[in-house]
Amino acid sequence: MRWSDSFIPTLRDAPAEAEAASHRLLVRAGFIRQLHSGHYSLLPLGLRVHNKVADIVRSEMDAIGAQEFLLPAMHPADLWRRSGRWDLVGAEMFRLQDRNDADVVLGMTHEEVFAALAAEMSSYRDLPQIWNQIQTKFRDEPRPRSGLLRVREFMMKDSYSFDLDEAGLDAAFDAHWEAYLRIFERLDLEVMDVQASSGAMGGDASVEFMVASPVGEDDVARCDACGYRANVERARASVPPIDDPPSLPAPEQFPTPGVRTIDQLADFDGGAAADRQIKTMVMVLDGELSLAILRGDHQLNLQKLADGSGAAEIRPATAAEITARLGADPGSLGAVGVSDLPIFADEALRGRRCMTTGANEDDWHLRGVDIERDISNPRWMDLREVGAGEPCIVCGQPLGIVRCIEAGHIFKLGRKYSEAMGVSVLDADGEARTPIMGSYGIGIGRAMAAVAETHHDEKGLCWPISVAPFEAVVAILDLADESQSRAGEVLYQELSDLGVDCLCDDRELRPGVKLADTELVGIPFRITVGARSLAQGNVELTERATGETVLLTVEEAAAAIAGKIAAQRS
RNA sequence: CGGGAAGUGGCGCAGCCUGGUAGCGCACCUGCUUUGGGAGCAGGGGGUCGUGGGUUCAAAUCCCGCCUUCCCGACCA
Structure with missing residues (x-):
């Protein structure tokens, strides 16, 4: 191709709103232009790179026996009602009506459509299957940002595996895992495969493929000593035990005028160190007011609470909701004596005695709280977010926290969608069986941006030969x-x-x-x-x-x- | 949705405070010169100042509403 005939609009200055290096450079070098928030046009140069990324992904999917489809981007609402996601997903899905006022959606992913197609399978002999496509997805993101890194309309390679049993799923999952590592290697992206939360997708096992970058949106905990690595939504650290003094016979209320924070209570004469306090967070889980309790110096990770409780939607309670229900303002709250609200307790509190916490009365706290004795029916789970330097759960060496771009994600889905869509095959014994599914995704444009993000210098972009325009x-x-x-x-x-x-x-x-x-x-x-x-x-x-x-x-x-x-x- | 910032030619910005009918750099067009690291000279084209309303003799400028974009937090490839 001749440059003189090409449309490659390079800019000396980047638009003021572009901050991420990949965003600035892809715009400046004439690869992309924004149409509106979260929607980008790929210019000829940009499309060349995008196509090369997609080709690499496609070839590795071919190599594990995946068959490529192309499914509609627009789906009938009914399909999503059958899986339950019409109600579950909320505002993130673009919804519209056709001329007959029928509800339709722009697909944000394709579990439903593929599972509906899978209903045509009727024998175990049809399994296993790996089906994939490279298709536009639509997600009404709360906040599109950083150029191609987070957008509302994007190409994703998504694939789905169908197997008769867990062993088959494991094999498909592992095949994808390997394929993804090869893909990212060919893209010259250094990825970390990390344990991840399955989030809203459901399912039990999931691995994310993370590219370290300050413009990423996820934090990964990593142990350089033993190789343990996990998204902080899932990562665990070991918590050194604390020697509690003998408990009081019963919690004792004491005045704490003006004390509203953990730090203030730690400094307060007669208070307690942060690690001897119970922090009480009031959250609304799927509309139900709930308490999450942690050690005073620990941070709540919302995703862990979502995963542990099974709630689909989580938000902090408003001050008004809290006062109405607990009778005190945030800062004086506690779970002692609360029996009408679900209580989720972090594992690090298990067995703790003689703790200090809010009394649900402004300017008063309780000391001598014995958790198992004084807090009714807590559901124990891992809720705390790990911090840098904490001891690795596996080997005890200090963990590091690395900011990352999520470039790929693989899930063991289970039977949720195959069941909902009525997928059923007869096994060798003539028994009806519901195939088990896996779901695997790579964002093409995001991968392209991740390459740009990690391959540039002060002069501009610096593509690896595999995806260079x-x-x-x-x-x-x-x-x-x-x-x-x-x-x-x-x-x-x-x-x-x-x-x-x-x-x-x-x-x-x-x-x-x-x-x-x-x-x-x-x-x-x-x-x-x-x-x-x-x-x-x-x-x-x-x-x-x-x-x-x-x-x-x-x-x-x-x-x-x-x-x-x-x-x-x- | 909460918090912050910003909308003036294709891009980057000034002008706004203190109202008087829009300017600079880059880019673009024409001509001449120049040609190994973003040339020089001369001439030229292009702007509903995001939008609606208000104040005023007069609004880019002051006031109110709305829209849009960006950044920080809760979601995801």
Whole structure:
């Protein structure tokens, strides 16, 4: 392709609203443009990269025996009612009516549609199956952000496995796990496969593929010593035991004028250290007021509460709700004597005695609280969020917390959707069986942004050859110079004939502009054809990633470059 | 949805406080010169100042409403 004929609108300045490096650079280098919040147009260069990412994903899915489908993006509401997600999902799903006032949705994922198709299977002989597609998903995100990293309309490779039993699911799950690691390796993304919360998708096992990046939105706890790693929504650390003094015969109320926080109570004369306090959080779980209690110096992780309680929707209670029900303001709350609300207790409180907590009366606290004795029917679960430096649950070494972009996620789904859609096959004994499903996703545009995020420098993007918009660019510095333009044209032709995905920069611009543009766009190899080297019969080969330049004779250049590129392809 | 910021030509910004009919850099068009790291000179085109209302002789500027975008928190590929 010729640059002079192409639409590659590069910008010297990035739009003011772009902050993430991938966002700024993809806009500046002419890959994407925003249409409105969360919806981006892929320009020709952007689509080339997007296609290459999708091709890599597709080839690895093919390699594990997945069959590609293309399903509708618009679904009848009925399908989502059958799975229960019409009510469950809420505002994140785009919903609309057709001309007959029938409810329809824009698919945010395709479990329902694939499961509906799977209902055509009738024998165990039809299993196992792995079905995938690369399709646009729509999600009315509360907050689109960071360019392609979080959008409302995006291409996702989603695949679904159907197996007769758990062992089959395990095999499909592991096959995807391996395939995903290969995909991210080919994208030159360093991913961590981490234990994750299954969240709203349901199911029991899930693994996320995380790319470390400050612009990510997830935190991963990682142990460098033993390799333990998990999303903080799921990660656990060991909590050193605390030696409690003997308890009082019963909780004792004492005045604490003005004390509203854990810290204030820790400093208060007659108070207690944070790790000897019980923190009481009032949350609304699916509309029901509930208490979550933790050690005073521990943080509640909302996802853990959601997973542990099974609630679909969680929010902190408002001050008004709290006062109406508990009779005190936030800051003086406690679970002692509360018997009409569900109480979720963090494991770290188990067995603790002689603790201090709010009395549900402003300016009063209780001391001498013995948890098992004084708090009625708590449901024990892991609720606390791990912090950096805490001892690893496996080996005891300090954990690190790393900010990450979630690039892929695989789930063991279970039978929720196959059951809802009436998928049933007869097994070898003639018994009806509901196949078990797995669900596996990679966001194509997000992966592209993650590559941009981790492959750039001050000059611009720096694509790995596997997904670069072009593998090489021939930059003819002075078009007016016959010998340069002739040599450049020949080289461009030879490289193209040798199968190199090549761009020819034949624009009549000053050399500085052209060189800066190729660097901004991030093409891995630049062949510079200019008077200086050409006088000796040479052209220059510059590698974008390293800036290294070597001289090659005009005659040998094409073959040498093609060889070099072939060696780097994955 | 809670908190913060911002909407002036394609991009980046100034002008607003103290109202007087819009300006700068980059980009763009024409000509000449220039040509190995974002050229120079000369000429030129392009803006309902997000939007609706109000105040005023007069509004980009002051007041009120709305819309949109971005950033920080709760959700996800």
